[in-house]
Structures are given as structure tokens and as C-alpha cells.
Amino acid sequence: MYKEPWVIHGRGFSNRIGGKLLVHCFIMMFLGFCGGFVWLVHLADNVFHILPLPRIEVFVPDQGELLRNAHVGTMMNAMYVMAIVLLSPRLNFSALQAKWVYYAAIATLWGNMIGYSTAVYAPERGLQPIGDWPNLVSYATFYTAVVGVVTFSGICLFNAIRVARNK
Numbered sequence: 001m002y003k004e005p006w007v008i009h010g011r012g013f014s015n016r017i018g019g020k021l022l023v024h025c026f027i028m029m030f031l032g033f034c035g036g037f038v039w040l041v042h043l044a045d046n047v048f049h050i051l052p053l054p055r056i057e058v059f060v061p062d063q064g065e066l067l068r069n070a071h072v073g074t075m076m077n078a079m080y081v082m083a084i085v086l087l088s089p090r091l092n093f094s095a096l097q098a099k100w101v102y103y104a105a106i107a108t109l110w111g112n113m114i115g116y117s118t119a120v121y122a123p124e125r126g127l128q129p130i131g132d133w134p135n136l137v138s139y140a141t142f143y144t145a146v147v148g149v150v151t152f153s154g155i156c157l158f159n160a161i162r163v164a165r166n167k
Contacts, residue, residue, distance in 0.1 A: 006098035012088025013098060021085050021102055025078040028109050032075035035116070039067040063120050070116040077112045077145075081105045084156060091159040104152040111145030114138075 004016045012018065041048055042060045049055040060067070084091075084105065093101060118138040119126040126138025 006095040006102070007088070007093050010089065012091070012093070013085060013102075017098065017102060018085050018088065021081065021105060024106055024109050025082045025085070028074050028078035028081075028113055031113055032071055032073075032078065035067065035070035035074055036072075039064070039071045042067050061120050066116070066120045066125065070113075070120060073116045074113045077109055077149075080149075081109060084152065087156075090163060091156055092163060093155070093159060097155050097159065101152045101155055104148040104155075107148035108145045108152065111141040111143075111148060115142035115145060 005014050006017055008014050013021065038060055041058050042062070042064055046058055046060050047055060048058045084101065088098075088101075115126050115138045118134045118141070122131065122135035122138045124131050124135045124139075126135055126142050129136065129139045
């Protein structure tokens with residue numbers, strides 16, 4: 001049975017691995033657009049009205065900043081990971097580094113999306129490990145995302161320095 005390589009020398013992530021990571025990114029972009037739609041309803045004073053449809057009152061939590069974060073934060077994380085996929089040929093990952101970047105990026109994407117979404121309902125905004133379950137979920141997923149982004153950003157920085165030194 002043929003096993004797909006993680007990286008192809010001089011080309012970065014293999015097509016399958018890079019493609020799978022991009023699927024996660026585009027799912028996050030879609031969910032970020034959904035978060036933006038909810039934020040838009042909040043900005044319109046809980047009214048959804050697109051002509052010729054009738055005006056519909058929709059309850060949205062009065063957490064404008066957190067709703068914006070669920071939109072912008074999710075999409076920014078997706079774009080960051082997309083940039084890493086596109087830069088992978090320049091960063092010359094080893095197979096082991098590619099695995100770490102792949103899994104850490106997925107943990108970052110999903111951790112931030114879940115954290116941003118649950119923080120809207122968490123009195124502590126997921127900033128401390130106390131309180132009710134939305135806050136604990138938000139805290140735990142943000143924590144996972146931070147570990148993930150530090151991991152894959154560190155690997156990328158290490159490889160960028162190595163490439164800059166021409167080694």
C-alpha cells in the first residue's frame with residue numbers, strides 16, 4: 001500500500017496533506033462568515049431584513065466585541081494557516097516538522113473557533129479556568145489553540161531562520 005509523504009522536497013507539503021489542511025482553513029472561513037452574519041444581525045439591532053423577505057427579529061447576545069472576534073479571529077487564523085501552506089515550499093519542513101505543523105495548525109484553527117464561539121456565552125470570556133461550562137470550554141479550547149500556534153509558529157520561525165542563513 002502506497003503511503004503519501006508529508007512533504008515533497010522543494011515543493012513543501014504534499015498535495016494531499018496541504019489539501020487536507022486547506023480544507024480545515026476553508027471550513028474556518030465559512031464558519032467565520034457565519035460569525036460575521038451573526039455580528040451583522042447584532043449591529044442591525046437584532047433584525048434580519050433582506051428585501052423582499054419580511055423583517056425578522058432575531059435574538060443575538062449583546063456581546064458585539066465577542067461576536068466580532070468570532071468573525072474576524074476565526075478568519076484571521078484560517079488565513080495564517082493558509083499562508084503557512086503556501087510558504088511550505090520555502091520553509092523546507094522535514095516530515096516530522098510537517099506533522100507537527102499540520103496537527104498544531106488544526107488544533108489552533110478548531111480551538112480558536114470553538115473558543116471564540118463559546119466566549120460569547122461565557123461571563124469570563126474564556127480568560128480564566130473558572131465558572132460555568134461555556135467558560136471552561138472556551139478557556140480549554142483557547143489554551144489548546146495557544147499551544148498549537150506557538151508550536152507551529154516556532155517551527156516556522158526556526159526554519160525561516162535556517163533558510164535565511166542558507167543552511
